[in-house]
Amino acid sequence: EAAVTQSPRNKVAVTGGKVTLSCNQTNNHNNMYWYRQDTGHGLRLIHYSYGAGSTEKGDIPDGYKASRPSQENFSLILELATPSQTSVYFCASGDACFYAEQFFGPGTRLTVL
Amino acid sequence: GEQVEQRPPHLSVREGDSAVITCTYTDPNSYYFFWYKQEPGASLQLLMKVFSSTEINEGQGFTVLLNKKDKRLSLNLTAAHPGDSAAYFCAVSQGGSAKLIFGEGTKLTVSS
Numbered sequence: 001e002a003a004v005t006q007s008p009r010n011k012v013a014v015t016g017g018k019v020t021l022s023c024n025q026t027n028n029h030n031n032m033y034w035y036r037q038d039t040g041h042g043l044r045l046i047h048y049s050y051g052a053g054s055t056e057k058g059d060i061p062d063g064y065k066a067s068r069p070s071q072e073n074f075s076l077i078l079e080l081a082t083p084s085q086t087s088v089y090f091c092a093s094g095d096a097c098f099y100a101e102q103f104f105g106p107g108t109r110l111t112v113l
Numbered sequence: 114g115e116q117v118e119q120r121p122p123h124l125s126v127r128e129g130d131s132a133v134i135t136c137t138y139t140d141p142n143s144y145y146f147f148w149y150k151q152e153p154g155a156s157l158q159l160l161m162k163v164f165s166s167t168e169i170n171e172g173q174g175f176t177v178l179l180n181k182k183d184k185r186l187s188l189n190l191t192a193a194h195p196g197d198s199a200a201y202f203c204a205v206s207q208g209g210s211a212k213l214i215f216g217e218g219t220k221l222t223v224s225s
Contacts, residue, residue, distance in 0.1 A: 031211050042119070042202060042215040043157075050211070058212070090156065094211065099145045099164060102213060104157040 003027065004105035006091050012111045019078040021108050023091030029103075030096035032074040034058070034066060036087040037107075043090065049074055050096065081112045115140040117205050119216025126223055132190040134219045136203035139184065146179055146186050147204040147213065157202065160188070193223040 003026045013019045025032065030051045035043040045058030047066035055066040063085060065077040078085055088109050092102040119136045126132045148160040161172050163179045163186075171177075174197070176189045186203055200220050204213040 033212075035215075040122075040217060042217040044215075045212060048212065096211060099162070099206070100211070101147060101159045101162055103159075104149075106156045 004091055004093050004103050006089075006105040006108050008108060009106065010109045012113065013078075013081045014113055015082060017081050017112075019081050019085075019110065019112075021076040021078075021089055021091075021110070023074045023076075023105055024072050025074075025091075025093040025103075025105075026072065027093050027103060028071065029093035030071070031094045031100075031102075032068065033092040033094070033102060034064075034074070034076045035090045035092065036060070036085075037090060038087050046076065046089075081110075083112045086110060086112045115143060115205060115207060115214045117203060117214050117216045119203055119219060121219060122217060124219055124221045126193050126221070128194050128223055128225045129192050130223075132193045132197070132221055132223070134188045134201050134203075134221070136186045136205075136216045137184055138186070138205050138214075140205075140207060141181075141184065143184075143205045143207050145206045147206075148177060148186075148188050149202045149204065151200040151202065151218075153199070160201075190221075193221070195223050195225050197221060198223045 033048040034046045049068040067075045091105040094100045094102040116139045147162045149157040151157045178187045202218045203216040
C-alpha cells in the first residue's frame, strides 16, 4: 500500500530560525510535492519534484527551498522562518503522469513564534 | 492560470439527507478531476477520480458528476451519515502537467 511519511509531525520554531521538514515515500513514485494548508485556502503548492536531483517552484515558493536527494526523500527548507509560515504542511507523491492521483502524508503542523 | 472555486465552504445536514458540493473551474484544458476527503486531524484520502467529458461515477454512498461543457464538478453524498463529517476537496489537473489545483474545501457536518 502507498506510504508517505513525514517528520517531524509537530514543530515549534522561532522567527529567523532554520526549519527542515522531511518526507519519505516507499511508492517508488517519480513525483513528489509539498503543500501548505491554511483555512480558507485549501492546499497550495510550494515546490515539487520530478525525480532525484530535480526541484520545481510551485505556486507559492517564496521563503521556501526544496531538496530531492533521492527517489524516496523530499525535504522542505525554511531558511529564515517567519510567523506567516505557521501552517500545516503536507507532502505527497504520485506517478509521473497527469492523470495520476497523489498520495498524501500525515502532515506536519509548524508553529513559528 | 487555472482557478478552481468550491462551494459551499461549510455545509451542515441531518443524517439521511443529501449533501452536494460543487466546484467550477476556468481552464477548458483541464482534463482530470479528483475528490479528496480529509477527516479531522488526518491526511487527504482519494474518494474518486474522473476523466471523461461528461461522466457520472458512483461510489459507496456518493455520486460524482462532471460536466465539461459547464466546467463544473460535483460531489453528491446521497444519504449522509455522521461518518461522512469531514472536509472535502476537489482538485483539477491539466494535460502536460503533474500539478493539481485544489479548491478551497468544504467542511461537511452531518448530525444524527
